[in-house]
Amino acid sequence: MSAPKKVVLAYSGGLDTSIILKWLQTEYGCEVVTFTADLGQGEELEPARKKAEMMGASDIYIEDLREEFVRDFVFPMFRANALYEGLYLLGTSIARPLISKRLVEIAEETGADAVSHGATGKGNDQVRFELCAYSLNPEIQVIAPWREWDLGSRTKLIEFAEKHQIPIAKDKRGEAPFSVDANLLHTSSEGKMLEDPAEEAPDHILQRITRPEDAPDEPETVEIGFEKGDAVSINGEAMSPASILTELNRLGGKHGIGILDLVENRFVGMKSRGIYETPGGTILLEAHRGIEQITLDSGAGHLKDSIMPRYAELIYNGFWFSPEREMLQALIDKSQEHVTGTVRLKLYKGGVRTIARWSDHSLYSEAHVTFEEDMGAYDQTDAQGFIQLNALRLKLLAARNRKFK
Structure with a gap:
């Protein structure tokens, strides 16, 4: 494998990806283009631009991809009611194909011959990033520093950062209590203090959801309108895909909805424990199931439910751009032609349930x-x-x- 001349790096602006940026420059003597995606993680992204400029990035891309993320990735997945291992709403998994897609596109736009990511050699994300990248450009070179360098400890990372004058926030000098990944669909917390599944996760883990015990004592109802399987309105107001998920996140977070403590099977073979917060997605799944109850034929619905685990597994494992996922998507989308109508839900103390549903396309007699x-x-x-x-x-x-x- 020849040394790359220009690399597009998935860049958050945090310590790890800043170290990767400098490591790529020093290890390969190459130009580095940074790409930072706004997927609704709720962080200010301009500091990432300033840091990339300071670090000598040859080009800097910062893009708001929230609408594309929800419209072209989250919503198609929710048409399938996808749950990995029966519980996980795939919040991290579904973001990786979009990031990979833009990495490959930016590489083509800038004449880069490689892309790079900050995923470790133990996790699923390395697989997702790379399978998606190769699906879109079989000639692209992928550099995964965590599988190559000898900076295997927090101490070594800090020493490298200090040597190369990379700014280190005070809270980054010690071991982080847990790692966080966030986007508009969910927040994922894992590692360190969460690694023992026999220990209950502390309440301060929660970042976007109120503890159910502290949620309002009065229930709240919400109506979600659907067209062909996709949410299009809340309480009668037409909204964009990202706006809908943002508002459902607000409602779900307020009422303590969408907390999941899960020990899952990673694609690379090990089990891992994560705390997931998916407030809007949990409401959306219940609502979509509610409208399907009256608009979807039993044969179509049961077939769709039978393929859902396979569809969810493909997304979890990084095969979004595979022909089998696209084939299943075509089947799922066909089933949604008449999934149009309105669902009323009640939100209360960590729970969401359908209390009414109606549609001009209803099969209920x-x-x-x-x-x-x-x-x-x-x-x-x-x-x-x-x-x-x-x-x-x-x-x-x-x-x-x-x-x-």
């Missing part, structure tokens, strides 16, 4: 299901033949089994 006189909409005697036909093979099996007891 009160005439058929009523306990009152159905005026001939359903002939109950039809059920006898239905039962006998479905029972035939069970009867034959039972007869044989009795014979050979």
